[in-house]
Amino acid sequence: MPSLPVRPLEKPLKLSFISRLLALPALLLTLTTQGAPVYVQAGPGSFNHAALDLLAARNHMDYQRFYSGTPAHTYTSAAQAQTWAFSALANSTIEGQLVPAIVDAMRSYQVTELSAAVHMPIEMCVFGLNKTGKITHAASHPAALKQIARWLSAHQLQAKPVPKGTNEAARLLAADQFDQNTVAVGSCALKAVYPELTLRETGIQDNADNHTLFGLMKMEKRPQPISEDEARSALAHVVDQANVLINTRTDSAKALFSHINQRLAQMQPVALFKAQKHRPIEDLSREAVVLSKALEQAQQQCLDTGSVKAFFQAQMDAAKAIQYRYRAQWLSEGVPNQEADLTQLRNTLNQLGAAILQTLTTHLAQHGNLTTELKPVFLAALNTDNLTVQDKQRLYQALQSVRRVENCQATD
Ligand SMILES: C=C(O[C@@H]1C=C(C(=O)O)C=C[C@H]1O)C(=O)O
Incomplete structure (x- = not known):
């Protein structure tokens, strides 16, 4: 960013109001755009198209899309129709990150509202x-x-x-x-x-870390075009706001992923207890208890029970896989001589199960469905030993399929 004086946005109130709202559910903002018309930069099959698909998947709906070619044309159309514009904002491989054609378009148009942001790897x-x-x-x-x-x-x-x-x-x-x-x-x-x-x-791009930041915005024509430097500052400000949205969403997902990881981290002592007592790893009556607790909570919190059931089964399958791998390892290494208490461990698992559903419910309400955007974060967050990449992939598949029930009143 050049250290030139930043000309205040013509509508600073609205943008700073938005930034204060960031703690509030981003979904609230996107809900207002359900099925709404969106002028989309570029055309069908573009990176903008793929990025807007991610946004649509978060909210389980699609927008009425008008592909509009250049950023300038996209902003002109959106401003005239007083509806949403979707465009790139910044790219990690560009010096200074700001997309030149967007800087140019921002000389004549300003962002009055930023509803959502997508940070997408460019493949x-x-x-x-x-x-x-x-x-x-x-x-x-x-x-x-x-x-x-x-x-x-x-x-x-x-x-x-x-x-x-x-x-x-x-x-x-x-x-x-x-x-x-x-x-x-x-x-x-x-x-x-x-x-x-x-x-x-x-995947032929030079730079493995090639990401573009996209924004869903309301635009207004400026009374007078501003200079290129001023446009850079204005765009940099929007990029900052977009990054706050992205980080808030990522942090919320990280809280959820951390609970899932903690649950899996209990499987080493669980396997230890069973090995010491010569008990089988799979316990179907306990699994039925885990599922019924989860489904009861899911219903209270307006989560779709079918998708929660599949996710909890996937968690239990991964849990068993981890335990079998420890058992195999201990056949040659001997069973460690540490203490483990299954009753206590299962209490911890009950608490973690409740925490997983609570953080999942909050995330879905505030940030929409999990999509492939957060998959790399999930894969990195799950670092429990004896959990394979395949286990993680299957878990994420089940997790991102969990849905909220529309028009449902939570009862807890
Ligand atoms: C964790 C355990 O092992 C297995 C996995 C379960 C789970 O993930 O909740 C439940 C029962 C077992 O099939 C256990 O026995 O508690």
């Missing part, structure tokens, strides 16, 4: 007209071409810039506007939009 996919033919050219948006420089040079490919967008490159390829040796590079979301194209490679 570049390569699409061709055939599976194995020789590639000589790669068509994409100039900004995307910059992010795959290493891949281009490793394969000695010529870049074909398509300023209209990554999705436009794919559209042209699908419409036979390029030759057989040209591929289009863009969001992997293009797969669904152009099924006639063949996915040839994934």
